[in-house]
Amino acid sequence: MGIGRREFLKKSGKLILLTSAAALAWDALKAGTPEAAPNYKLHDHWWAFVIDIEKCIGCGNCVRACKTENDVPLEPYYFRTWVERYHVPGGDIEHPEVDSPNGGYDGFPPRYKPGDGSKNFFVPKLCNHCAHSPCTQVCPVGATFDSPDGVVLVDKTYCIGCRYCVQACPYGCRFIDPRTMTVDKCSLCYHRITKGLTTACCETCPTGARMLGDLKNPKDPIHEFLRTHKVQVLKPQMATGAKAYYSGLDGSVR
Amino acid sequence: MQKFLKDREHLVRMAGLFLAGLALFLIVRALFVPKGFGEYGHFRTGALADNAARPMAYAGRDACESCHPDVVEERKGSRHATVNCEACHGALAKHAEDPSRTKPVRPDGQKVCLVCHGQDVAKPTTFKQVNPKEHMGSGACNTCHKPHHPEIG
Numbered sequence: 001m002g003i004g005r006r007e008f009l010k011k012s013g014k015l016i017l018l019t020s021a022a023a024l025a026w027d028a029l030k031a032g033t034p035e036a037a038p039n040y041k042l043h044d045h046w047w048a049f050v051i052d053i054e055k056c057i058g059c060g061n062c063v064r065a066c067k068t069e070n071d072v073p074l075e076p077y078y079f080r081t082w083v084e085r086y087h088v089p090g091g092d093i094e095h096p097e098v099d100s101p102n103g104g105y106d107g108f109p110p111r112y113k114p115g116d117g118s119k120n121f122f123v124p125k126l127c128n129h130c131a132h133s134p135c136t137q138v139c140p141v142g143a144t145f146d147s148p149d150g151v152v153l154v155d156k157t158y159c160i161g162c163r164y165c166v167q168a169c170p171y172g173c174r175f176i177d178p179r180t181m182t183v184d185k186c187s188l189c190y191h192r193i194t195k196g197l198t199t200a201c202c203e204t205c206p207t208g209a210r211m212l213g214d215l216k217n218p219k220d221p222i223h224e225f226l227r228t229h230k231v232q233v234l235k236p237q238m239a240t241g242a243k244a245y246y247s248g249l250d251g252s253v254r
Numbered sequence: 255m256q257k258f259l260k261d262r263e264h265l266v267r268m269a270g271l272f273l274a275g276l277a278l279f280l281i282v283r284a285l286f287v288p289k290g291f292g293e294y295g296h297f298r299t300g301a302l303a304d305n306a307a308r309p310m311a312y313a314g315r316d317a318c319e320s321c322h323p324d325v326v327e328e329r330k331g332s333r334h335a336t337v338n339c340e341a342c343h344g345a346l347a348k349h350a351e352d353p354s355r356t357k358p359v360r361p362d363g364q365k366v367c368l369v370c371h372g373q374d375v376a377k378p379t380t381f382k383q384v385n386p387k388e389h390m391g392s393g394a395c396n397t398c399h400k401p402h403h404p405e406i407g
Contacts, residue, residue, distance in 0.1 A: 042294075042302070057377045059370045061341055068345045069311045085376050112375050120376035145297035155301035191308040200312045204341045206370055207381070 055209035062201035069200035096252035127186035131241030135165035313350035363394035
């Protein structure tokens with residue numbers, strides 16, 4: 001070997017320094033522009049949703065607004081959000097009757113008579129924006145993902161339309177868009193919330209039954225609501241980390 | 255040891271082949287993996303911007319109120335004061351962008367009310383509901399109730 005110990009240490013030291021510097025530079029190069037919308041700090045938000053069942057009147061404003069805002073196909077089986085009517089006869093929460101004519105798009109024609117000893121209420125449904133979402137876990141190509149601000153989104157240019165996520169969602173919140181054959185779902189009006197507006201469904205809800213909230217913003221009224229109401233998420237046993245909190249949720253709701 | 259040195263050439267060739275394969279893999283990977291993939295997780299960072307780029311249909315209450323302070327005044331103290339404008343008037347982002355080009359259509363004086371106030375047992379009992387036939391026959395709601403301030407008297 002024609003190399004002394006001192007020389008060897010010098011050279012290997014230089015090599016280590018240069019490699020780590022190159023790695024850092026490469027990371028910076030790869031990063032591109034991290035913040036999508038100007039003025040919107042991705043890591044300052046953690047979005048959640050609150051639904052107050054006791055306030056929902058089943059008007060269907062949210063369903064119509066969502067379809068308009070997000071260009072959802074009008075056929076009665078494509079929904080990003082929909083409303084269900086529950087009819088629980090005799091307090092039997094194991095066997096509720098549920099109907100959702102056109103997802104509530106045209107409202108609900110009266111169906112049940114008052115005074116028949118049943119319990120009746122409306123339940124709006126939408127993507128629960130789970131913190132540990134099953135749909136994200138099964139996507140084979142990274143087309144559906146949890147954004148750093150707590151929204152489950154779809155990369156339409158990446159989706160191969162394999163439908164794994166449609167089956168994986170325990171809440172039935174996904175569908176294949178027949179025009180693009182890629183998956184579609186509630187994006188929590190990402191194009192609105194990143195600009196400081198609320199979602200289209202919250203904007204048009206006349207009773208305030210739906211509320212968007214930012215859990216990372218200490219001034220958001222969602223904290224007050226979650227403190228003062230008894231809330232529950234759908235299917236808590238599935239440990240999805242759902243962030244759509246229901247107040248006044250009945251045991252019959254699945 | 256003697257044999258190892260003799261067969262060294264094979265090992266060098268194999269190593270060369272391996273390196274060439276690795277280089278090819280890295281080149282192909284760089285070509286096919288889009289920019290920003292994996293930065294925040296197993297997805298393309300640009301997808302966030304794509305989702306945020308969709309055009310809006312609903313302008314939002316603030317946009318309405320900035321041009322219509324008279325209606326804000328009219329609705330003050332009414333039970334309808336908390337209802338956002340576009341809940342009844344529909345999506346009006348286009349109107350907010352250019353008020354001269356897109357005019358909002360005046361909502362039907364009966365249909366729009368019954369969307370919310372039609373009777374149904376599933377509605378909360380505290381919410382005002384009417385059976386239109388019993389309550390007013392065939393008349394329009396806005397002959398008695400002003401939609402922006404529906405309380406009478």
